[in-house]
Amino acid sequence: MTQASSSPALAQTDQRLPLHARVKDDLIRRVRANEWGSTTPLPPESALAEAYAISVGTLRRVLAELAADGILERHQGRGTYVRRATFQHSLFRFFRMQGGTGQTPGSRILERNTQNAPAHVAAALNVKEHSAVLHLHRLRLWQDTPFLIENIWLPLPQFQPIAEISLDELGSLLYPEYEKRIGLIIGSATEELSVTQATDGQAVLLNCISGDPLVKINRTARTHTGDVAEYRESHGLASSFRYQVEIN
Amino acid sequence: MTQASSSPALAQTDQRLPLHARVKDDLIRRVRANEWGSTTPLPPESALAEAYAISVGTLRRVLAELAADGILERHQGRGTYVRRATFQHSLFRFFRMQGGTGQTPGSRILERNTQNAPAHVAAALNVKEHSAVLHLHRLRLWQDTPFLIENIWLPLPQFQPIAEISLDELGSLLYPEYEKRIGLIIGSATEELSVTQATDGQAVLLNCISGDPLVKINRTARTHTGDVAEYRESHGLASSFRYQVEIN
DNA sequence: AAGTGGTCTAGACCACATA
DNA sequence: ATGTGGTCTAGACCACTTG
Incomplete structure (x- = not known):
């Protein structure tokens, strides 16, 4: 069974890219659009995965990359948050x-x-x-x-x-x-x-x-x-x- | 069924750490010890996972981190190699x-x-x-x-x-x-x-x-x-x- | 107690490089 | 054709935080 069409949330992303890359691009876009203030957490893994119609494992991979890139912060038990620029490296x-x-x-x-x-x-x-x-x-x-x-x-x-x-x-x-x-x-x-x-x-x-x-x-x-x-x-x-x- | 003892390859690593961290530490040690020259690939995922007695998924996570850290280079179809210092950022x-x-x-x-x-x-x-x-x-x-x-x-x-x-x-x-x-x-x-x-x-x-x-x-x-x-x-x-x- | 992310597994299928 | 890494899934269980 092939995946005929992906989640509508990914409509604007490059279809040639692998799923995890498309989801990452979309999440970056949403962070830039200020969808989540720095005090409100992103939806939990389960909800995000369902919204994008991908497995939790794939979503986790994306969130881990975004955390490594310094865009998100994740805290076990508390949630995933947008990281405020600290300019620590100025x-x-x-x-x-x-x-x-x-x-x-x-x-x-x-x-x-x-x-x-x-x-x-x-x-x-x-x-x-x-x-x-x-x-x-x-x-x-x-x-x-x-x-x-x-x-x-x-x-x-x-x-x-x-x-x-x-x-x-x-x-x-x-x-x-x-x-x-x-x-x-x-x-x-x-x-x-x-x-x-x-x-x-x-x-x-x-x-x-x-x-x-x-x-x-x-x-x-x-x-x-x-x-x-x-x-x-x-x-x-x-x-x-x-x-x-x-x-x- | 709990895992009573881990692979002997991990004997020297800190038992309190999660598996992926212990495997990562051990691989870093082996890279430092020059176990693989920069022209000989590391063993394939399947062999490494078996040697450490962990699943391929966990091993993949470790290798991906080491590649992100610039310690390894991975090439689809060719294998995983120790990265030579290029000093591109000097x-x-x-x-x-x-x-x-x-x-x-x-x-x-x-x-x-x-x-x-x-x-x-x-x-x-x-x-x-x-x-x-x-x-x-x-x-x-x-x-x-x-x-x-x-x-x-x-x-x-x-x-x-x-x-x-x-x-x-x-x-x-x-x-x-x-x-x-x-x-x-x-x-x-x-x-x-x-x-x-x-x-x-x-x-x-x-x-x-x-x-x-x-x-x-x-x-x-x-x-x-x-x-x-x-x-x-x-x-x-x-x-x-x-x-x-x-x-x- | 309920909900969050963290760890780990097992396996299917695909894309690429080499011989 | 074979073997390599890349993608993606589904689910079990654990650790931490909060009410």
């Missing part, structure tokens, strides 16, 4: 912050203004050149010592609420503000590391000498659907930066 | 080498001598300070342009054969030479990235100005058993370095 983590443990760094907003997007910002944000963007210039501090200069660009009018709230409310963490003010959740990001030399202005802010090597980190942050929501350029003292990788 | 890859595709960079040995290990080298190689080590000083070239300075330290007497062969034979790739001359296979490595400024000597070799920012990469390479086999420090022009990560 390159920022590798600036050595002397003497502290797990506290969040402080931050001071130096400037907030509306700009016409410069070419490279427009390209990163995927908007037209010279279109209106919100620009934040921010200094991050560790125990009152500045260690990172950030320039952040956000597309308008989408981020207009961020342009209007008081600077005090733009506390150290921006992503929770995006979520609270405009219901936008950052799902992933790409970071690129390169090395530059401090300009006069940067030297003053970072308390170093003009020309000192800086590590520059460009981050493009996206929503679950893949739309670019934020672009930022950060500069920190290269002397306090260490990055380690395992290779196999 | 940080070296991120020096932008203008205009070339997949060719290997050239290399020129500037010096080869025997030293008493300086403190930081001894620490990295896990040998006593001042013990004898072989030191290689090498320049790596891309289309006849130098882009990387390497200093490599190898413990003696283990690497004595490398001290004796002609410099011509120390071609661009060292790891195949280690394998051929002393039967030593590099299985993994740790790399650490930091930023320095060019000394006068480095500036001459890299054709830059003294004080220019350099990217420094320290690599500690290990055998399958985890013993440190090589330590190297490499310096390249920061201006030609770009490194990109995805974060979730």
